[in-house]
Amino acid sequence: MKAVCWQGIGQVGVEDVPDPYILNPRDAIVKVTATAICGSDLHLYDGYVPTMYRGDILGHEFMGEVVEVGPGVSNLSVGDRVVVPFPIACGNCFYCERELYSLCENSNPNAQLAERLWGHSPAGIFGYSHLTGGYAGGQAEYVRVPFADVGPLVVPESLEDEQVLFLSDVLPTGYMAAEQCDIEEGDTIAVWGCGPVGLFAIRSAKLLGAGRVIAIDRYPERLGKASAAGAEMTVNYEEVDVLEILKELTGGRGPDACIDAVGMEAHVRGVSHAYDRIKQAMRLESDRPAVLRQAILACRSGGVVSVAGVYGGFVDKMPFGAVMNKAITIKSGQTHVHRYMRSLLERIESGELDPSFIITHRLSLDEAPLGYEMFRNKEDECVKVVFLLVPRPSVASPISIPLS
Amino acid sequence: MSTGSQEHLRRAQQSSGAGAHTSVHPLYQEWVGYEAHDVHEEHEEPLVDPQLLANALGWFSIGLGLVQLLAPRAFGRAIGVGEHPVLVRAIGAREVVNGIGLLSQRSTGTWAWSRVAGDALDLSLLAIAARRPAADRDLQRLALATSAALGVTSVDVYTAQALARVPVSEPAEMVSASCAVNSSPQALYAFWKDLANLPRFMSHLESVTRIDERTSHWVAKGPAGMSVEWDAEIVRDDPDEGFSWQTVPGSEVTHEGTVRFDRDLAGRGTIVRVQMRYIPPAGRVGRQLGRLLGEDPQAQIEGDLRRLKQLIETGEVATTIGQPAGRRSVLGRVTLGRRLQ
Ligand SMILES: [Zn+2]
Ligand SMILES: [Zn+2]
Numbered sequence: 121m122k123a124v125c126w127q128g129i130g131q132v133g134v135e136d137v138p139d140p141y142i143l144n145p146r147d148a149i150v151k152v153t154a155t156a157i158c159g160s161d162l163h164l165y166d167g168y169v170p171t172m173y174r175g176d177i178l179g180h181e182f183m184g185e186v187v188e189v190g191p192g193v194s195n196l197s198v199g200d201r202v203v204v205p206f207p208i209a210c211g212n213c214f215y216c217e218r219e220l221y222s223l224c225e226n227s228n229p230n231a232q233l234a235e236r237l238w239g240h241s242p243a244g245i246f247g248y249s250h251l252t253g254g255y256a257g258g259q260a261e262y263v264r265v266p267f268a269d270v271g272p273l274v275v276p277e278s279l280e281d282e283q284v285l286f287l288s289d290v291l292p293t294g295y296m297a298a299e300q301c302d303i304e305e306g307d308t309i310a311v312w313g314c315g316p317v318g319l320f321a322i323r324s325a326k327l328l329g330a331g332r333v334i335a336i337d338r339y340p341e342r343l344g345k346a347s348a349a350g351a352e353m354t355v356n357y358e359e360v361d362v363l364e365i366l367k368e369l370t371g372g373r374g375p376d377a378c379i380d381a382v383g384m385e386a387h388v389r390g391v392s393h394a395y396d397r398i399k400q401a402m403r404l405e406s407d408r409p410a411v412l413r414q415a416i417l418a419c420r421s422g423g424v425v426s427v428a429g430v431y432g433g434f435v436d437k438m439p440f441g442a443v444m445n446k447a448i449t450i451k452s453g454q455t456h457v458h459r460y461m462r463s464l465l466e467r468i469e470s471g472e473l474d475p476s477f478i479i480t481h482r483l484s485l486d487e488a489p490l491g492y493e494m495f496r497n498k499e500d501e502c503v504k505v506v507f508l509l510v511p512r513p514s515v516a517s518p519i520s521i522p523l524s
Numbered sequence: 525m526s527t528g529s530q531e532h533l534r535r536a537q538q539s540s541g542a543g544a545h546t547s548v549h550p551l552y553q554e555w556v557g558y559e560a561h562d563v564h565e566e567h568e569e570p571l572v573d574p575q576l577l578a579n580a581l582g583w584f585s586i587g588l589g590l591v592q593l594l595a596p597r598a599f600g601r602a603i604g605v606g607e608h609p610v611l612v613r614a615i616g617a618r619e620v621v622n623g624i625g626l627l628s629q630r631s632t633g634t635w636a637w638s639r640v641a642g643d644a645l646d647l648s649l650l651a652i653a654a655r656r657p658a659a660d661r662d663l664q665r666l667a668l669a670t671s672a673a674l675g676v677t678s679v680d681v682y683t684a685q686a687l688a689r690v691p692v693s694e695p696a697e698m699v700s701a702s703c704a705v706n707s708s709p710q711a712l713y714a715f716w717k718d719l720a721n722l723p724r725f726m727s728h729l730e731s732v733t734r735i736d737e738r739t740s741h742w743v744a745k746g747p748a749g750m751s752v753e754w755d756a757e758i759v760r761d762d763p764d765e766g767f768s769w770q771t772v773p774g775s776e777v778t779h780e781g782t783v784r785f786d787r788d789l790a791g792r793g794t795i796v797r798v799q800m801r802y803i804p805p806a807g808r809v810g811r812q813l814g815r816l817l818g819e820d821p822q823a824q825i826e827g828d829l830r831r832l833k834q835l836i837e838t839g840e841v842a843t844t845i846g847q848p849a850g851r852r853s854v855l856g857r858v859t860l861g862r863r864l865q
Binding site for chain 2: 121123125126127133135137138139140141143144145146173174175176177192210211212213214217225226227228229231232244250253254255256260264266267
């Protein structure tokens with residue numbers, strides 16, 4: 121089969137690899153119909169996540185058709201159309217019982233690696249380095265899905281791939297980022313980063329009752345999509361001082377909650393960016409936490425900083441004095457996708473939400489190297505790249521983009 | 525637990541020169557009912573750490589050897605044996621080799637004794653030199669050199685003897701680990717008590733077969749199709765709480781283990797606690813066993829418990845072995861090994 125493989129820093133290629141087969145009773149094999157590049161794939165592409173090896177198959181956002189199930193899977197049948205959550209969860213452990221699926225204790229075969237770095241291991245993740253299991257990813261024609269009786273969600277034929285694909289990651293991730301803000305009626309929420317996760321965080325914050333959402337980015341096309349997603353204000357950080365403007369907009373108090381939808385490769389204006397670039401290049405700090413610093417400083421006292429952006433290792437110059445003295449609550453985590461999929465699917469089915477508005481580029485799997493490059497460099501106003509492997513005969517009318 | 529097996533355990537512990545490498549979980553003494561006191565207290569502590577002395581002698585050898593190699597004539601004149609550059613250079617070369625040997629920390633004892641042999645040779649050469657006709661005018665230097673050589677010889681003999689007393693370190697470490705499992709002590713006890721289940725999560729085991737109520741036959745996997753086998757008996761059994769087993773007397777391998785299943789106080793399943801030890805026999809099979817148990821027995825037992833947890837909670841062991849991948853680099857194939865294929 122064809123698969124998108126990591127070939128070194130800044131290099132991916134479509135290679136011919138063997139087809140996957142069932143390795144455990146609770147496995148299923150899914151024939152991929154649509155898959156996407158996630159912003160966090162760029163951290164792998166740029167070489168900021170350790171334990172990537174040449175030949176690793178990338179991709180953790182995918183959906184498709186079940187073509188084979190193991191003897192331990194009774195709730196799926198061959199032919200089912202499913203969306204697969206990016207974290208792999210067993211459904212039986214302490215964390216799975218508490219719906220904290222991304223912390224599953226039983227799905228990372230390389231847990232000892234992660235324990236050395238983080239103290240404990242999170243769940244295994246498709247195509248996301250050997251720290252999180254080294255599982256072959258979904259940017260391929262076929263994928264082996266472990267614990268298939270727990271993860272994959274069957275989606276109705278009436279919905280297009282493009283409408284449900286993002287249930288695998290970015291939609292629940294944006295939703296969880298907003299949910300973590302404990303939004304009360306009328307709250308002001310600031311969102312750093314208007315990529316797919318930031319856009320869905322904005323959309324979700326509005327759904328959860330936020331009074332006002334302030335979106336922060338530097339690309340006009342992304343700020344445009346932020347407005348379309350429901351943000352009342354957009355801030356281009358290259359033009360204004362973010363901390364100043366947030367104070368001004370909130371009468372000096374600061375936003376009730378701040379969402380970091382950027383993560384470890386943050387870019388901000390000014391000296392601190394150069395400082396982090398240099399330290400990261402010298403491997404003195406693994407992550408550039410510029411947005412996180414800013415969010416902590418901007419957040420009102422007693423507020424929440426919700427971290428949806430990915431961090432991998434160590435950060436420097438964290439204003440922890442501000443966290444303590446302002447009584448800030450920091451909430452984070454890989455998304456417990458399984459917990460949100462069903463209710464979000466209902467919102468899509470009812471027409472309340474159409475996640476396909478973030479897509480800017482539809483490519484074939486063979487065009488993956490181009491897709492990565494464009495997405496990485498934000499060329500051609502690229503916000504989200506999807507690879508469509510099997511064009512489906514259109515059941516509904518062509519997808520409209522109601523929000524842009 | 526019978527007195528016979530307790531005696532056996534104690535013997536096993538002493539023969540391993542344990543103590544230095546043993547970290548015994550306090551609970552373990554309680555479970556197994558023996559005192560894991562420091563056996564090495566019975567050893568007579570050397571005045572100076574012989575390994576340190578060996579290192580010092582190593583550097584001394586190299587220094588002396590280099591002088592002899594680079595300035596053989598001057599050296600000969602200084603100690604009063606006259607100019608014998610070829611002989612002095614040969615002695616220098618020997619010193620350097622001996623020094624490197626001592627510093628390599630491999631079979632230090634042998635290299636220390638080799639220094640003693642060299643000393644004997646040097647002393648006899650000095651004696652021959654003293655008997656040559658022109659010796660009279662160098663007599664004072666010769667006497668000095670001889671007494672220096674005698675001094676060094678006594679340090680060499682002391683070091684070699686002290687090194688011989690240091691017990692050779694063995695991979696007979698006692699390892700312990702614990703793991704919270706989402707299941708009941710009863711279920712875990714029943715699973716583990718069926719010893720045939722052990723190879724399902726203990727990766728180095730090939731099979732465990734029941735012989736009778738108390739004894740079982742164990743086969744451990746070895747490299748290149750080799751295997752190591754032994755018989756073990758259950759020496760303590762507390763239904764639903766845990767048990768202890770150990771190899772029967774006379775086995776080639778000494779292996780002992782204890783497992784406890786403690787109900788978590790907050791009602792969150794069971795804490796499984798394991799303590800195990802392998803004492804491989806000396807010789808080829810022992811080394812093979814040591815190797816197959818891995819460089820790090822602690823990591824091994826932690827991995828085993830993790831797999832037990834997965835098996836009990838999910839019914840399978842998470843794996844990626846056998847999954848597809850693109851073209852690997854040589855480095856990747858070496859580092860990933862069987863973890864990724
Ligand atoms: Zn993602
Ligand atoms: Zn789990």
